[in-house]
Amino acid sequence: KGKLLGFDEVRDLKDHERKAKGIQKNESGILVARVLRTRRGQATNPGARQSGMRSGDIILSTDGRGRETESEMLAYILQNKKPGDTVRFTVLRGDKRMKFAFAVQRLAKKRGHDH
Numbered sequence: 001k002g003k004l005l006g007f008d009e010v011r012d013l014k015d016h017e018r019k020a021k022g023i024q025k026n027e028s029g030i031l032v033a034r035v036l037r038t039r040r041g042q043a044t045n046p047g048a049r050q051s052g053m054r055s056g057d058i059i060l061s062t063d064g065r066g067r068e069t070e071s072e073m074l075a076y077i078l079q080n081k082k083p084g085d086t087v088r089f090t091v092l093r094g095d096k097r098m099k100f101a102f103a104v105q106r107l108a109k110k111r112g113h114d115h
């Protein structure tokens with residue numbers, strides 16, 4: 001699901017991780033564990049990487065929405081955005097809050113099965 005955005009590994013931070021990072025109760029705290037890389041000079045999904053997001057960034061809000069889980073964030077995007085629509089993120093990188101915006105991408109159709 002996150003591949004729509006250019007990352008494919010995200011997870012909710014645990015309470016002790018949120019506290020250590022100083023994340024407020026009304027903020028999400030979703031760790032972007034892996035941003036998709038390019039393959040052979042072509043981005044598999046340029047969204048997050050092209051906007052400047054990096055692995056290790058922590059999503060604090062999506063489109064200005066309040067605290068939500070990783071599942072709620074992805075459900076919101078799937079239900080409310082179509083390919084080409086812009087999604088805006090506020091993220092925490094180290095001790096800096098940053099804003100990123102990029103278009104939702106279309107998922108490539110898979111051939112065969114991944115195991």
